[in-house]
Each structure stands twice: as structure tokens, then as C-alpha cells.
Amino acid sequence: MSKRDLDAGLCEEYRDDSDAQLDALLAAADAAVLDKLAAVVDLDAGRAAVFAPSVTAEEVPASGDEGAESQLEWLLPFSGDSLVQWLAISGPGYLPRQLDKATSTIRTMTVVGRALLPESMRIYWGLATDFLSDASSQLTRLKTGLAHHELTRDAALALQEAARTGIDQFLGTLRKAAQMPHSPRASRVIERLIGTGEMVLTLLGWARESVEQLFADTDHTRHCPTR
The missing domain is CATH 1.20.140.40 (Invertase/pectin methylesterase inhibitor family protein)
Incomplete structure (x- = not known):
């Protein structure tokens, strides 16, 4: 997609040749995606899943168990x-x-x-x-x-x-x-x-x-x- 095509699809306030405007729009989109992911992804749970095997490997029962x-x-x-x-x-x-x-x-x-x-x-x-x-x-x-x-x-x-x-x-x-x-x-x-x-x-x-x-x-x- 060319920059002209992209400009055509933007709202009126972004229809110019300013790279700064385009960068701002893309940054806002990235921030929105990251916010959405942060809201639905449990990073602590993910870390726990990654490290669970190494932790479990050392959970040995006592000799009488x-x-x-x-x-x-x-x-x-x-x-x-x-x-x-x-x-x-x-x-x-x-x-x-x-x-x-x-x-x-x-x-x-x-x-x-x-x-x-x-x-x-x-x-x-x-x-x-x-x-x-x-x-x-x-x-x-x-x-x-x-x-x-x-x-x-x-x-x-x-x-x-x-x-x-x-x-x-x-x-x-x-x-x-x-x-x-x-x-x-x-x-x-x-x-x-x-x-x-x-x-x-x-x-x-x-x-x-x-x-x-x-x-x-x-x-x-x-x-x-x-x-």
C-alpha cells in the first residue's frame, strides 16, 4: 500500500504529508493494541507456566511419603x-x-x-x-x-x-x-x-x-x- 492510499483512508485531520502526523497515528494504534493485550494477558501466569517444570522437578516427597x-x-x-x-x-x-x-x-x-x-x-x-x-x-x-x-x-x-x-x-x-x-x-x-x-x-x-x-x-x- 502506498502512502497516498494510506492517506486516503485516514480521517480528515490526518490527511497531509506530515511524517510526524503519521508517526503519531501509528504510535497511538500501537499503544491501543498494547493496552488491549495488557488487559487480557496475565503475565504472571505466563511466567509461572514457563518456570513450573523447573520448580516441580525439585518437589520430592520425604522418604516415608x-x-x-x-x-x-x-x-x-x-x-x-x-x-x-x-x-x-x-x-x-x-x-x-x-x-x-x-x-x-x-x-x-x-x-x-x-x-x-x-x-x-x-x-x-x-x-x-x-x-x-x-x-x-x-x-x-x-x-x-x-x-x-x-x-x-x-x-x-x-x-x-x-x-x-x-x-x-x-x-x-x-x-x-x-x-x-x-x-x-x-x-x-x-x-x-x-x-x-x-x-x-x-x-x-x-x-x-x-x-x-x-x-x-x-x-x-x-x-x-x-x-
Whole structure:
């Protein structure tokens, strides 16, 4: 549509060649649309819907509550289907997603252990949680450092190795705890946490390969996406 056609459709007071008049009319129309949308759209509800999955993922019942077993299956899946989903980010081009997946899995493991392991394991779990927290911290530093081009190859690999060591120590602590007598439910939780921890080690191995690929041509990273 030409400006002449548009002018022809405007009311008399806007029928001139003034760009300012046209801009004012369009701005008024935009404001009216935004006001209308604001009146019918609940932004808070929209935000809640977006963040609901991440919040729900950490709502784990206490060890004595009904549904703990099914929640464990959902939070820490250890099956063929789960492994296939992890394999989808195994390539060197998926470093940010590998780091995000490792960090989110560590957080979920922490929540599950705190909620579902018995009081008798408090000492073991306290130590295991320290190892998980350290691993998560190292991964966060790795992703942030790469995103801001602040790490050399050796520094990046050192952070990856520190995270891997943390998960190794976590697994060692749980394997010692697994040798003690536990209820069937507690044994199942420990087994699932160990299995998931081993998957995180595999994921961190892929992350190391991705870091090496990122620094293939230079000691300093050129570009590392954050997503």
C-alpha cells in the first residue's frame, strides 16, 4: 500500500504529508493494541507456566511419603530411553548443553538424596553433597569462563577434571555407604544415585572432548556459545 492510499483512508485531520502526523497515528494504534493485550494477558501466569517444570522437578516427597518410588523413577531415570536422550548431546558441538545437563543432573541428585535417603546416612550424605557441590561449582566456572573467553585450554581442562574428580569422590562415598545395611527403599535410592553419577561421568568425558575440540587450533578459545 502506498502512502497516498494510506492517506486516503485516514480521517480528515490526518490527511497531509506530515511524517510526524503519521508517526503519531501509528504510535497511538500501537499503544491501543498494547493496552488491549495488557488487559487480557496475565503475565504472571505466563511466567509461572514457563518456570513450573523447573520448580516441580525439585518437589520430592520425604522418604516415608507415598509416591517416593515413582518420583525417583521420574527424577533419576536410568533406562535405555534416558541414555538415548543423553547420547543426543554427545557430539563436540554440544558443549554448553553438556555442561548444563551435568549441572542440572547434579542439582537433582542433591535434592533426591536429601529427600529420600534415611537419617542413618546423614554423615555419608553430608560428605557426598560436598563433592556434588564442588563439581557443580567447577562446571559453572568452566561454562562462564568459556563464554567470556577467559580460559586457556589447560585452565578449561583443569576445571573439567576437577568436576570429574568431585563426581568420582561422590561415587566412592556412596559405594561405601551402600555396604551398610539399609532398607530396600534406601538401597534403591543409593543404587539409582550411583547409576546416575556414572552417567554424569560419561557426560563429563564428552565435555572434555568438546573442550579439546574447541581449542583444536589455538590455546585460547575463539568462540563458545552459551546455549
